[in-house]
Amino acid sequence: MLSPKSAETVRATLPAVGAAIGEITTLFYDKLFTAHPALRRDLFNRGNQAAGTQPQALAGSIAAFATHLLENPDARPDTMLARIAHKHASLGVTEAQYPVVYEHLFAAIAEVLGEAVTAEVAEAWTEVYWLMANALIAIERRLYAEAGTAAGEVWRTYRVESRHQETDTVTTFVVRPADGGEVPAFRPGQYVSVQVELADGARQIRQYSLSGQPDGALQFSVKRVLGEEAGGSAGAAVDGEVSNHLHDHVQAGDTLTVSAPFGDVVLDEGEGPLLLASAGIGCTPMIGMLGHLAATGSTRRVISVHADRSPATHAFRAELQQFTGKLANATAEVWYEHPGADADWPADRTGRADLSGLEIPAGTTAYLCGPVPFMKAVRAQLLEAGVRAADIHYEVFGPDLGI
Known part of the structure; x- marks a missing residue:
């Protein structure tokens, strides 16, 4: 006071x-x-x-x-x-x-x-x-x-077990502790910091959302960030110096310095309905949450909303379908700006995400991640639909200017 x-x-x-x-x-x-x-x-x-x-x-x-x-x-x-x-x-x-x-x-x-x-x-x-x-x-x-760590001592060496190309610009890394120990516990929606040494000797740090739950390992996904896309990916630099380094230089067998998981936007443990809304690379924490719900056999009503440029740029597109199919009461609502001939979502879902036609249950808790204009638009529609402001949570990649 x-x-x-x-x-x-x-x-x-x-x-x-x-x-x-x-x-x-x-x-x-x-x-x-x-x-x-x-x-x-x-x-x-x-x-x-x-x-x-x-x-x-x-x-x-x-x-x-x-x-x-x-x-x-x-x-x-x-x-x-x-x-x-x-x-x-x-x-x-x-x-x-x-x-x-x-x-x-x-x-x-x-x-x-x-x-x-x-x-x-x-x-x-x-x-x-x-x-x-x-x-x-x-x-x-x-x-x-x-x-379970002393103040500031969050860093640990991990070995890259595998890397997988999700799209032309998004790569997933699976890492295991180099000391053979157990991975730290984390909650769906959290992130880790990754520290890399760049060509000029700087040891720069970025945060990346945990996008899966492999046994005994951590999984995070990185979008290659171009200069004009600054701020569009977790911890993005103006020139994407860390994301480009990870994409271009880090292979299976290499080591990375990774923090313990942190993050305040995490999936609640209740039984009420959920809405997971993402755009672009904002899908990473949401697919982590959805994967957890599928793995635990959740019976909650789950609405997954995603917006992307096209099916080709939609990371974890197959996983979205797979996890939604495993859940007893889940649906996926997807919008593409450029659907293309291979789009397997409803033909009228073209352009930007529009929640006005969705039936959003009373008591819904919503999680948002993506570009700020997208989250502002979705939040406004959720409030209009009767979702309480206190039940709308958002994750922002980079400094949170909303506060």
């Missing part, structure tokens, strides 16, 4: 800080990377930095947290905090890094706002920062404990 004195100061200065927050966060990263260049090289996504999406996400999270403290003084924005904490844990972020962030963030605030940053203002925003930081530290500490 923000102290009354600080709340008054934050309320008075939030418009000024909010107006300058984009400039502040950009300057913050400049200062941070100048002082600690290894962070840019080995921890932060260089593509997201170049595209400006990471500074936008940081700015949005700080502004959203401060606003929440003012409007809901007795509650925390736990959904937002959990999403950030899971991403931090998948990167191995530790408590010791928060004072470093504080130092450079507040140096940026002082430089941008100048004389407006009085001692009182600095004290109030320091309180905001540490309320948010300590909340994240507590959640991350719990996540590490649940993963």
Whole structure:
């Protein structure tokens, strides 16, 4: 809870800080990377930095947290905090890094706002920062404990058992622990971080959704990302440097550094109806959820919605049909922009996904993954159909600008 004195100061200065927050966060990263260049090289996504999406996400999270403290003084924005904490844990972020962030963030605030940053203002925003930081530290500490690892020690060497080409641009990798041990437990919908060493020596990290449940192994799928598709695949860089490296250089028998699984958008264990909506490579967490439902013989009502450019670009197309066929009460609703002669879905499902003609049962829990415009459109239709906002969950690949 923000102290009354600080709340008054934050309320008075939030418009000024909010107006300058984009400039502040950009300057913050400049200062941070100048002082600690290894962070840019080995921890932060260089593509997201170049595209400006990471500074936008940081700015949005700080502004959203401060606003929440003012409007809901007795509650925390736990959904937002959990999403950030899971991403931090998948990167191995530790408590010791928060004072470093504080130092450079507040140096940026002082430089941008100048004389407006009085001692009182600095004290109030320091309180905001540490309320948010300590909340994240507590959640991350719990996540590490649940993963059975010490804080930050999430990395493990895996050997690539196989790779399979799903489409021209999507490849699935199956990896097993190189030490012969057991794979960590995970929940359908979660992801792993994959760290690779690039040609310039940088050890860049990206997150990829777990797209299957092979015995004793982990399975994740990677879309080759072109420059114009930045942000369209899990952890995508502007030039797709990691996805292209995995596609071009990683073969069966090679080793990869992979994190423990994390992720806050996971399949619930209830018995109510489900709607799984995806577009493009957003199918990866959804096919993981659907595969789990099929493997456990679920009797839940399941509606799978998928949109893609064509049958040829639709990764896990056969699996969607297979898993849906195994479930007693499941249907697949697919739209293609360019169906082609080989499309085996209803002929009227051409163009973009449109849920308005679907019968969505009361009490449905929905999971969304895909491009942001797709998820916004689907969410709006779900709300119109009576699905509660609290029951609509989404996974975003890259920085979550929605928060």
